[in-house]
Amino acid sequence: MADVNRGNRPLSPHLMIYRPQLTSISSIMVRISGLGVLTLVPLVVWWLLAAATSEAAFAVIDGFLRSWFGMLILTAAMWGFWYHTLGRLRHVIWDFGYCLDVPTSEKMGIGMFVGATVLTALVALVV
Numbered sequence: 001m002a003d004v005n006r007g008n009r010p011l012s013p014h015l016m017i018y019r020p021q022l023t024s025i026s027s028i029m030v031r032i033s034g035l036g037v038l039t040l041v042p043l044v045v046w047w048l049l050a051a052a053t054s055e056a057a058f059a060v061i062d063g064f065l066r067s068w069f070g071m072l073i074l075t076a077a078m079w080g081f082w083y084h085t086l087g088r089l090r091h092v093i094w095d096f097g098y099c100l101d102v103p104t105s106e107k108m109g110i111g112m113f114v115g116a117t118v119l120t121a122l123v124a125l126v127v
Helices: 023-039 041-053 055-066 068-095 102-126
Strands: none
Touching: 023 041, 023 068, 023 102, 041 055, 055 068, 068 102
């Protein structure tokens, strides 16, 4: 029998009543961090080309990267790199069928935020 009430109910949750889960936010952040790190590739290429061409060109880009703004960009890129790496690792674990229950997935999402921050701090201290 056909569902006569089908046109009156929503097919998916409305954006105003939908509550995002930690796992969906962390998954979206993995994609954003991957795009963010990808946009910095031209900066790395510029640095390498400047190092290969002349001392003056290298001084320009190296001076920019060693400024407070350049260090801020590099620190954010490092956090994005670690977050994206941990997110990919989480997906590999899920692909093997482990840690798929909701409480463990949420703990892994929190662990990604904390882990990326700790690893970024360690890299900043070493470098």
